[in-house]
Amino acid sequence: MELPALSPQGVSARTRRWRRVRRIVALPIAALALAGCTVPTFGAAPGATTSSRSVYHLWQGFSIGAAIIGTLVVVLILWAVIFYRRKSDRIPKQSQYHIPLELTYTIVPILIVLGLFAATIVVENKEVANPKTNVTINVNAFQWGWKFTYPGENVVVVGQTTQDPEIVMPVNENVHINLTSSDVVHGFYVHAFNFSRYALPGVLNQFTLRAVSTGTYDGQCTQLCGLYHSLMFFRVKVVSQSEYTTWLASNANASAAQAAQKATNQQTSSVVPTKTSKSEENN
Amino acid sequence: MTDVLDPPVAAEVHDPAHEEHHGPTGFLKWITTTDHKVIGMSYTVTAVIMMVIGGAFAEIIRVQLSAPNNSLVSFAQYNELFTMHGSVMIYLFAGPFAFGALANIIVPIQIGAPDMAFPRLNALSYWLYLTGSITVLSGFFVAGGAASFGWVAYAPLSNSINTPGAGADLWIGGLLLTGFSAIFTGVNLCATIFYLRAPGMTMFRMPIFTWNMLVTAILILLAFPVLTAGLIMLYCDRHFGTHIFSVPGGGVPVLWQHIFWFWGHPEVYILALPFFGMVTEIIPVFSRKPVFGYKGMVFATMTIGALSLGVWAHHMFTTGVVLLPFFSIMSLLIAVPTGIKMFNWIGTMWRGEIWFSTAMLMAIGFLFTFLVGGITGIYLASPPLDFFTHDTYFVVAHFHSIVMALVLGAMGGLYYWGPKMTGYLLNETIGKVQFWFLFIGTQVFTLPGYLLGLRGMPRRVPVYPLHPSWQFLNQLSTVGAIMIGISTVAFMVNIVYSWKKYPAGDNPWDGHTLEWFTTSPPPHHNFYRLPRIRSERPTWDYNHPDHAAAEHGHHDKNPVA
Amino acid sequence: MKVEAWILLSLGSFFGLTAAVYWFWGHENAGGVMIFAAMLLCFVPGSYYYWWSRRMRARPEDDPNATQAQGAGVVGAFPGTSIWPFTLGMGAFFVVLALVFGIWFLVPGLGLVVWALFGGTAEGRRGGTQ
16 A cells, blocks of 8 residues: 655645644644633632532533534534535535434534533532531521521521521531422522522422632522512621621520511511511521 | 326315315405415414514513613513513414414425315314413403413412412413414324325425424424413412412422423423424525435434423422432433534535525524524533523523524524415515524623623512623613514514515425425415425425435435335 | 334333333432323324334335325315314303303303314214315
8 A cells, every 4th residue: 555645736635624623723722721720710700619619610611612512513604604605506416414424423412411411410419418517507488588597596587678688607617508488489599609499388408508708698589489589689698607606696596586576677568578487486 | 307297186185165266255264264374374473473572571671671770660560571471482472383383384285285184173273372372461451460470380479379360360271272272283283294295205205394393293292281281280279279289288389390391391392393494494495405414303303302301300400309410411412412403404504505595594593593592501401500590691591592593493484485375575685684683683682691690690580789790781681682673673574565576486495395396375285286206305306306315425326216 | 104103102112211210210200100191192103003004005105106196086074164163262262261250251162162063073074164
């Protein structure tokens, strides 16, 4: 077998095309390598909990894949649209099948999907795991507000619509949340935690949050729950362990009565039903 | 090529008189017709009216959101508006437009059938659809207003305590009617495709649009009964004192979500597959090539249909009570057949001779928009990323990318088949204006939504807090929605402007499939004669006998057995 | 007929597999039952078509070399016009209004439905038009 001699025409169009392809592929890879570990955020943020960070990395991973595949498809469509415009009444070659090509774009996506699934499973297992916790907070959603109970601590925080009740939780500590709803489906969503979970009537939803940076974060109900759904805000305040202990102590006992009082006094609208939930004060 | 056209054997139909000549006319004709083309036109007109109504709701919603604490509409009105926007668009526009309007007209012609298998059932479908639409919309005129629990009607928000009033009952009743309408259309399409194909039109010679409608019809038959059952349960909960979805009575609210999404996710493909089919008809014709990877396309459609029944709970990832890995992998896998379709569409255009008619532009616009919606859909199939973006504007933007792609496909379908349905072409210049407004408007409308979602804006809120950039992104989105509105106006203008102006002839696009073989509009019972059917492109084979499809990329093989 | 049968049977088999996996992995009743029912819904017509496909000659539409002449003959009864679908639709409309506004709507509703069923059946037995 003799290799074809290297003449200007001898380097077949195929080889030249391959070289061009290599150059095109090499550029973004080099750019990525230069950029080092500064992978773009793709619009998301790392967030304030351990799991929000792994979700963020998963987001980045998905986005890199999406960017590559999306760019490839856009380039292919644009290529076809630009270079195969109708120029004459010629009838092009009526090719219909190209089995190797078709198999390629069946098998490669399957592999990509399996990779994405594997990454998903890793992050998901981290996120839904229930590690040992010292702090438990019961979150109860109702139309249209939130009640946060600290079992064993005699602390209850209630707030409706614009009152924005605040969950206080310690930093660097696994906080176990028991999420319930007393009427319709609500959504417990904290943007900075990259996390949401439904509060379902009749179901106890449990999950663990581990905040890694202190601060106050906005939360909101995300599942349509009636008239004042859009006003069902709350805040999450992540504080240091000592501040948390102090807060607990200063809010114990009195807090439940106070919160109930507050909810009654600061009615924003007469339509909003008052839920003082006296029956649950004894938790 | 003497023998290609078989002697004109008009399929002898048990049809004593040709009613088109001396049957009833006017209103009486409209209410008594059983001709699939007339019914299909009724469907088309009704569905487009529904699209305009739903679009008007959308414009009000978008204007309300253009400022953080806007008070254009009250909270209650806003809830009614987005509920009815979703309901009208999903139940009354997209589905009926796909399988009631275009499929009804085109599928029988594409397979060489004289009519749908059950013409009277077909007429009944239309009447149920029309009365169902009127029922749903009449909610605005009763005390308490229209349904306001979102188009998904999550229990227990949809029970008689949280949403009292006749509006919600009208919503349920109207959906029962349209649900039966869809089921009957599904039966009809299946029977037509299985039993009324012309001789030689084997299953693997059916046009892809017909294939897609077959899978759609099967999905309708599998999914819609579940919705109907769920709606009856919901009605019983509201009025007969049952406790199927209420916790105090021992019911399970999540059951509603299971039932709803068991219908709801196949419904997504019931909506999408017909429009995939339309695009798959448009792209080959305007590229002058056979559809690339025909069998792969059929396989992909079947796979989508099969998988779509096993993914419903990806809408329920955040409930915390579903099997995450199962639904995650099933949902991710749907990306594979969808990707096959995308590459097949590109492969069809590859080395073609693309004619940028309005229909083709709409199809290419579909490809881009669907790509965005499809890729963001992959994110949502991953539970951790879904926890992150669920019920935010990210999801809203995702499915609006998809449905706006479908609208682009629908418009392509109308420009492509409109001449066949009416006998007249639409104006191409106005059509291109419409396309650019629709296409750019769609991107301006949806893309800011992704960022809004990532920045934490929840869906279904009439007011939002003052966050930096939220207002700007919302306003951008509103501008896009208005552009889409302008494109709809352009469409209406085009219909009026082109009214009976440009006679189309039988085959204005050099079409491939049987509908381009008959007259425009087709006669009663569709065909005076039929060509010999030896591939999925009988009309092309007849017009271009020397350009049959090559079996493989490199060596030509005569597919004519 | 064979292809039709295989489409439904393979869809049904896939749903059966899905139902089994879901049932034993997820332990969730509603979805398991629904997807199992989907399997049955595919198997019932699918097995019927399969049964027939083994007992009948290929129809002209299943024959890749068929000519149009082979399709000659009576295709079926296609009524030209019929008022009964409209009547039945209006009856159904009134039945639904009865669900919302009051039981008395059932009187015209069921009346129209019954009338349309009889009328439509009679029309069908006469073989087409009224």
